[in-house]
Amino acid sequence: MFRYPSSLVLLLFLSSFALSEDRQRQPDIVVFLADDLSSADLPLYGGTDIATPSINGLAADGVTFNRAFVASPSCAPSRAALLTGLMPARNGAEENHSYPHDDVLKLPQILNELGYQTAAFGKVAHLRSASQYHFDTYDLKQEIPELRTTVKSFLETRKDSRPLALFVGVSNPHVPWPNESMIDPSAITLPPQLLDTPRTRVQRSRYLQEVIDLDTYLGELRELTNRHLSEDLIFVFTSDHGAQFPFGKWTLYDEGIHVPLIVVQPGVVNSDTKTDAMVSWIDILPTLIECGGGTTPSNLDGRSFLPVLQGDSDTHRKRIFTTHSGDRKMNVYLSRSIRTDRYKFIYNPHPEFAFTSYIDLLLRETSGDYFNQWTELAKTNTHAANVLARYHGRPRFELFDLQKDPHEQSNLVNNAETVKIQQDLYCQLKEWMDEQGDEQTVFHKPLLLNAPNTWVPRK
Template sequence: MSKLKNCLTGLAITVFFGAAIATAKDTERQPDIVVYLADDLSASDLALYGGTNIETPAIDHLAQEGMTFDRAFVASPSCAPSRAALLTGLMPARNGAEENHSYPHEDVLKLPVVLNELGYQTVAFGKVAHSRSAPDYQFDTHDRAQDIPAVRKNVQAFLESRTDSRPLALFVGVSNPHVPWPSESTVDPNSMSLPVKLLDTPQTRVQRSRYLQEVKDLDAYLGELQQLVDKHLSEDRLFLFSSDHGAQFPFGKWTLYDEGIRIPLIVSREGMIEAGSRTDAMVSWVDILPTLIEVGGGEVPQGIDGKSFSGVLQDPSKRHRERIFTTHSGDKMMNVYLSRSIRTDQYKLIWNPHPEFAFTTHIDLLLRATSGDYFKEWTEAAKSDPHAADVVASHHGRPEFELFDLTGDPNETKNLADDPELASVRSRLLAELKDWMRTQGDELTVFHKPLMLDAPETWVPRKP
């Protein structure tokens, strides 16, 4: 699909969107909407999803009030394309934000515009849209300061002085637990557990403890935010909490493993969503846009990739998606790498079209004292420890195909792509994935000159 066709698709959606707003005009007042977003948080690090290292009482309280989604996934595991997919309801190849630090086409549907037309006041504080793209989404009000003290101050001042009578769609995004992490942490690094794919080294534990401190801090602010909206917004209120992708550790952010793409998602609305419920329905971040449009009284525009999961909110036993597709197209010169995946109830197939490329990231290239310096311990250990050598090698080099049986291997540790008994599964899923990519106009664009796996001497930081 050419860029022209993408633009025409965007125009068609925009034309249709005029009809989508009509239904809310003559109805009773819509519910207020609050969306609270974390930055780089894997679901598995929360007690709600089986994590054992920290307590998150505010997140747990929100789950007690609403519905927890056990299988929620982002469209892409880096900040810009993930947030663009959230706010457009389109996957990266269709909205135009494919690699990190890229932005959607001007003419595509944008959620704040729809909510504004439905009668909402739309405001965004902190990291909601990515970086300089925030004004392009046409929130009525936005402020990009994203550290928790600034967000706390700005949100409180806004709510206390607000006089607008329209229902409010409030989007709040904090930078936690995105790097850099704090130098101090209340989490004991020696008593914690680590994700199974990570090497257990002293500095890995230190940095994990710092990351988890930021998770505790974002949880504490969630409690404050809930108290604020209880005081200032209507009783009829939908509250949604999620994260843009997984944590910035190897095999997390920038990858299509579950540590990178499976995220927390909790939605509450008193009297409308069963308190304390859980659902196994598979949902994608592109599904949030049509869901919020329906909550706001509008009709879902045709031609978008998102599918409203409002039916699941009414009945947690309902199925939603039979397949989850995810894409990764790199992060400028720090990570020139492509991956595509398809997930079913049982299997996930990851296709790495260029296994000859080296997988590098900010972690291993920059080795920062505020985040990834532990990787120096990894590379040193790899010189003498065969297990460490395997882990480092699997970080930098990926086979073309990775197939996991998620029922018996939820941590995705055993690649079954070459298992002859699963050859038909691999073939079928690859065909489905390629068919879907064709409908998306996904041209597998390599946006920058890659680093090659067989030339480690060239693995150094580069700028475009």
């Protein structure tokens, strides 16, 4: 696949920017990233188990995207797509814990050349080195107590006169989850795709406690940045993918790829507004470039949704493409999907592979130990057995009517009423994969579905 040299793209991009007349100081930018947060668990998106006053307050001040999706449902490829504006097959970060190509142009590099100081604190990207993404400042400490100190100190002692692009990535609500939670496990509502067992409820309560803690820090960060940055401040809140529960993270179901996205800019972005425009994480890079006064490089997969933010459009994408290429040896599984306004089509190239993950292979008491109860329940309960069978084994094709089946429980593949839709979406997906240069690489030796003794939990 041909890639434009980053230096050439940047030169052309800056030449365009340099011609602009009487440009004013660009707005400061803050991007706040959650880690493994499903949008459905927030009251803003219909969740009922917890209160999130800071997230709700942010939404009251800006635009909430009802249909924002990541490029890939695991940490490294998702964040690489955000910071390059390219899908995984094009930027090079395909499986989890991989990295984009060195010569791919990255968002901090562009913002630096636009005149921004760039700083990243916490889990913003997976790195080989601190200079890989070209941030001026980078601190890897990602726990909230640490971020309270590092970000506050940075803003209070900062002397740089340039506008600031600040990226803050918390570890919440990524595992390990805390041993204690203020949330009563018996009072929560479990998503329909999960089995209702006592330990599942305990772990969900711990996960939700981390969401509450994240919300508290979001409020603190807004107060801090409002105090130290300019009034013209863009604040973006989102998550890299869904939660680490079965049928969420590492999957292309909406529980894995549908994420919260809120954008605030006083006086520019309408307040207390919701939009059904479909956007992808690859669209954030070109949007921020335009907000910063620059011109987007032409070779990106992402497209700016600034017209949606400014109220000039209520649509953006007609199709959302998402890919998953595994998570080292814990999840050797490939999936590709296309999502429209109504339908989701998922292509699993290797249905003979067993789907596994950190959840079922490690069974840690700080995350997935509830899977022991799932396995035991499946020995005597037909529904539980079917859920486990669906977790470990996926058919080659999956098709869901998202209007009638938002939790993607009923596969419509080969249904006479939807076979034409299935064929059309598969053709569109294959064409897009060819355009991307997607080689569908299997990065590690898989565990096979017909050899269950090879994927028993690890001790």
